[in-house]
Amino acid sequence: MNKKKSISSDIIVMGNGITSQFFSLVLSKTLGDRIKISQIDKEIKSQDYVRALSISLSTVNMCKALDIWSLIEPYCYPVKKIIVTHKGKQESKSGILEFNNHIDQNIASYIINESDLRKILSQQIEKYKTIELFETEINSLDINNESALISSNQYDFSSKLIVAGDGRRSIVKKILGIKSISWDYDQTALSCLITHSKKNDNIAIENFLNTGPIAILPFGDYQSSLVWSGTKNFMNNLNQLDRNKLLEEVQMQTRDYIGKISKIENIGFFDLNFSIIRRLIDTRVAFIGDAAHSVHPLAGQGTNIGLRDVAYLSENIIDSIKYGLDFSNKNVLQVYERKRMPDIVTSAMTFDAINRLYSNNIQAIEPLKDFAINFVSKIPKLKKSFVEEGAGTKRTMSKLIQGIPIS
Numbered sequence: 001m002n003k004k005k006s007i008s009s010d011i012i013v014m015g016n017g018i019t020s021q022f023f024s025l026v027l028s029k030t031l032g033d034r035i036k037i038s039q040i041d042k043e044i045k046s047q048d049y050v051r052a053l054s055i056s057l058s059t060v061n062m063c064k065a066l067d068i069w070s071l072i073e074p075y076c077y078p079v080k081k082i083i084v085t086h087k088g089k090q091e092s093k094s095g096i097l098e099f100n101n102h103i104d105q106n107i108a109s110y111i112i113n114e115s116d117l118r119k120i121l122s123q124q125i126e127k128y129k130t131i132e133l134f135e136t137e138i139n140s141l142d143i144n145n146e147s148a149l150i151s152s153n154q155y156d157f158s159s160k161l162i163v164a165g166d167g168r169r170s171i172v173k174k175i176l177g178i179k180s181i182s183w184d185y186d187q188t189a190l191s192c193l194i195t196h197s198k199k200n201d202n203i204a205i206e207n208f209l210n211t212g213p214i215a216i217l218p219f220g221d222y223q224s225s226l227v228w229s230g231t232k233n234f235m236n237n238l239n240q241l242d243r244n245k246l247l248e249e250v251q252m253q254t255r256d257y258i259g260k261i262s263k264i265e266n267i268g269f270f271d272l273n274f275s276i277i278r279r280l281i282d283t284r285v286a287f288i289g290d291a292a293h294s295v296h297p298l299a300g301q302g303t304n305i306g307l308r309d310v311a312y313l314s315e316n317i318i319d320s321i322k323y324g325l326d327f328s329n330k331n332v333l334q335v336y337e338r339k340r341m342p343d344i345v346t347s348a349m350t351f352d353a354i355n356r357l358y359s360n361n362i363q364a365i366e367p368l369k370d371f372a373i374n375f376v377s378k379i380p381k382l383k384k385s386f387v388e389e390g391a392g393t394k395r396t397m398s399k400l401i402q403g404i405p406i407s
Contacts, residue, residue, distance in 0.1 A: 001164045004153075004155055004156050005022060005156070006156045006158070007134070007157045007158070008158050009036040010037065010160055011036075011037050011160065011161050011162075011163060012039075012040060012157055012253060014138075014162060014164045014171070014291075015041055015164070015165040015289075015291070015345035016133070017040060017118075017167060017289065017290030018118060018306075018307075019306040020166075020288070021118065021291070023310045023314055024037050024128075024161060025125055028128040028130045030407060032130065032407055033131060034321060036130050037130060037132070038130055038132055038134060038159065039134065040138065040157070041093075041131050044133050046122070049193040049199070049266070050113055050115065050266045051113065051191070053303055054111055054304070055110050055112055055117075056111065056301065056306065056390060056391050057108045057235060057270065059392060060106075060107075060110065061400070061403035062403070064403045065403050065404055065405045066399050068120065068159070071124075072112065072120055074319055075112050075113065075116040076112045077111040077217075077220065078110050079108070079110060079199075079202060079203075079217070080099050080202040081100060081101055081202065081203045081204070082202065082204045082205075082206065082387075083096065083205045084205075084206045084207075086358065086370055096377070097374075099383055099386065101390075103388060108390060109300075109391065111225065114337075122354050122400075133293055134157075136152040136155055137152055137153070138151065139153065140173060140175070141172065142278050142336070143282075146283065147160060147284070148162045148328075150281075153317050160284065160326070161285070161286065161327065161328040162285070162286075162294075163285075165287075165289045165290075165306075167290045170287070170290075171300065172291065173277065173291055174269055178278065178279065178282060179277075179278050180275045180278060181276050182274055182302075184271070184273050185272040186231060187359070188231075188232045188235035188236070188239075188271050189215075189227055189228065189269070189270055189289055189297060190268075191222060191266070192268070193226075193262060194254075194263065195222060195261065195262050195263035196223070196254075196260065196262065197259035198222075199222060199259070199380045200216075200222070200256045202259060204218060205257050208359075209230075209253065210233070210360075210361050211230040212233055213229050213298045214253055215227045215228075215300065216258065217300070220393055224258060226254070227297055229294050229358075229359070230359075235269060238269075239251035239269050243267070246267070247264045272296060273294055275294040276344060276348055281330070281334065288309040289309075289310075290302065290306060293306075293348060293357065295351050296352060297350045298351055298354060299351050299390060301392070305343070305347055306347075306390075310331075310397040311399075313340075314400070315406055316336045317332075320332050342389070342395070345393050
C-alpha cells in the first residue's frame, strides 16, 4: 500500500470552479509568498464547452482591480440594452420595459463563454507557485482547535482554514451537516446556443411567458445564448423532441426578436432550485459561491453573487494578515458572514419573487404583471435602481467590487 503524502498549507480551497479560482488568485496576487494555498477538486482540468455566463459590473471591477480585465474583455459580448416583456407583447407598449444597461457610462453586464473565462483564470493561477492544485476526491474532514484536516486516498491535507467553493453538492457542507433553507421550483431550464438571421445589436431580452421566463443573451452578432425555464412536465416534453422540432418550438417564442433560427446546439436541461445556507461559516470553514447559495437563473446572477463572496472574504483575510491577526479566527469569519448575508438573501428573494409572479397562469393576476412592468418603465430612478441591482454595485463597500486594488 502506498503511503499517503502530507500536505500543509495556510488555506485549503475546495473546488476549482470560477469562484474558487478567483479566490485563490486574489490572495496569491495580493499576498505573494505570504500565503500558501492547496486547491482541491476531483477534476482539475476543465473541458472545452459552450455555456454563456453573465458577468456584471461588480465582477468587471473586480477583474480590473486584479489587472486581468484586459485579458478577459476580448472574449466578452457587451449587453448595451435590456428589454423585458410579458407574454411577447412586443407589438404594443403594454408589457414592455427597456433598460439602457449602463451605470455612469460603464456597461453594466457582459456575456462570456464560461470555458474561456476558466482558461484565462487557470493560466493566471499557473503563474503562482503559492497555489498548488490537487486532483483528488476527499473522504474525510476533521476540525480541531489547531487546524483543519482533510484526507483523500492519496493525501492528508492540513491548514488553518477551509474555503468551501465546491458547488451545490458541497462535500464539505455534507460532512459538517450544515443545513440550507431550500425548495424545489418544480422547474427545469433549457439552455442552448442559437444562430439566427437578425443581428441582436447587443440587446438582451427577458420575455416572461406563461410557461416561464425565456432569456436571450447576445453571444455574437448572429448568435445568442438562450435559457428557457418552465415546469418540469413542460420541459420534459421539449426534451423528448428531436432537434428540428425543438428548434421550431424555440422559434415560436423568439422569432419577433432574432428572426429565423438556422441552428440550435449545445442543448442542455437542468433542474432549478432555491437554496441559501443557514450559516456562511463554521469553525475554520467559510463557504462561497454555489456551496452557499443557489438562485433562480432568470437574471443570470449566480456567479456574480458568488464573486461578491470572494471579494469580501479575501479582503477580510488580507486585512487580518496585514494587522497580524489570525484570519481563521471565528470573529474574523463572522465579519464576512455579517457583510454578505443581507446581499445574498435580498438578491435570492428578489429573483424568487419575480419568478413566482410571472411563472404562473393565474388569470386574476395577469393585469398585475403588466402593471408592474409599466410602473417601473415610467420611473427613471426605479429603472436605474434595477440596473444597479443587476450590476451588483448597489449594496457593496468592498474595494474589489469598486475596482480598487487591495494591498
